[in-house]
Amino acid sequence: MKQIYTHENIVILHSVRNILAMNDIESFVKNEHTIPAGARHGINNIFHELWILNDQDYDKAAALIDTEIENPIVRDPWVCGDCNEENEGSFDVCWKCQSVPA
Structure with missing residues (x-):
C-alpha cells in the first residue's frame, strides 16, 4: 500500500x-x-x-x-444540437436536455 x-x-x-x-x-x-x-x-x-x-x-x-x-485538458464550450443550449466544455451531456453531442 x-x-x-x-x-x-x-x-x-x-x-x-x-x-x-x-x-x-x-x-x-x-x-x-x-x-x-x-x-x-x-x-x-x-x-x-x-x-x-x-x-x-x-x-x-x-x-x-x-x-x-x-492539469486537466480544457475543452471549448459546445452547443447542443437538440436544444441549442450552450454547455461548458467539461460537460459530456447537455445540462438542459441531457442529449449527448453527435
Whole structure:
C-alpha cells in the first residue's frame, strides 16, 4: 500500500478515488472521520489521504491524477444540437436536455 494523494476537501479526494476506480485501481480513504476530532489527534493526522492497495498501480494512478485533477485538458464550450443550449466544455451531456453531442 502507498499513499497517492492528500487533500483537505473530502469531496475532491473521493472524486480522485472515483477516477482511480474507473481505471481499475483499488484505493481507500484514510483519516476520513478524524476531522471533527482533529484537535485531539494533532495536525499530522487530520488531512484526508488516499492510498492505493497495489504498489504496482502507483505510476498509473499518479499519471491519472496529474492529467485528470492537477492539469486537466480544457475543452471549448459546445452547443447542443437538440436544444441549442450552450454547455461548458467539461460537460459530456447537455445540462438542459441531457442529449449527448453527435
